[in-house]
Amino acid sequence: MRVFFIAFILSASTLAPLPAWADCSDAAQPKVNWRRCFFDGQDLSGADLSDAMLRDAAFGRATLNGAKLAGADAYRARFVSATMKGTVLDGARLIEADMTRADLTGASFREADLRNAKLVNATLVNADFTGARLAGTDLRHSDMTGATWVDGKRVCGENSIGQCN
Template identity: 60%
Template sequence: MDKTNTPPVPAAINLKHLIGLLIVLAVGAGGAMAACTDAAADGVNWRRCYMDGRDLKSVSLSQAMLREATFQRSDLSGATLTGADAYRAKFLSARLDRVVMDGARLIEADLTRAELSGASLKNADLRNAKLVGAIMKGADLTGARLDGADLRNADLAGARWADGRLCGEGSVGQCH
């Protein structure tokens, strides 16, 4: 057999490609990538994941990375999202009653028509968040940052406002 026509050794080529791929994954990816199939857990990375229509009742997602994730029509009632980073996350028509989002970063999050009755949002950052038509009866917003938040038609009856005062019955769109 003529050795000049022998193909290169596949193992050597595969090893070079494997090493290159590992370097790209470790360095070029810029850190950990979201694994949208990962189970709900504290610190999970669900960045840009679609979690629409999921049953996530009473899960713990403390310190989770939820940036730009979407939870449209999902049920997170009784869940814990303390310290979660949900920048630009979408919770449209989601069930978030009794959710604990203390210290969560919800800048520019969309909570349009979300059910937030009895939710704890103490010290949450809700700057420029969209809470149009949200039901926030009895929610606790003590210390929350609400600069630029859109609260049109939000039901705030019985909610504890950022400054600690209790919102009266008929508080829609603003606390009075």
């Protein structure tokens, strides 16, 4: 009986193709699937990764200045110590993303979902959080000077460390 069951599973798996996984060597482009890929230390400045699948991807110490990640699914992605000045993350799904010590000066998070994300010690000077979801987001020690808050009206004052003052 056990041999029959194993044979059945093997034959069934050849009939139904498995889902395709990311090819981490694919070029940076909109809608690319870079799920679970590693780009630590790489320069992706100006890259258009709009609507890309970046779940569980790693961008530690990467440079993404001026990159477009609008609408990207970056659930649990890691951007630790990344340089992301002026990066567009509008409408991105950044739930549980780790942006600890990232430089996000002038980044746009309009309508982004940052629930339970880590932005500890991040530089968020002049960032735009209009319409962003921040429930459970860890902003400890982050510099939010000049950032536009979720209501789109309030601008964080000088010395807004860890919270918008």
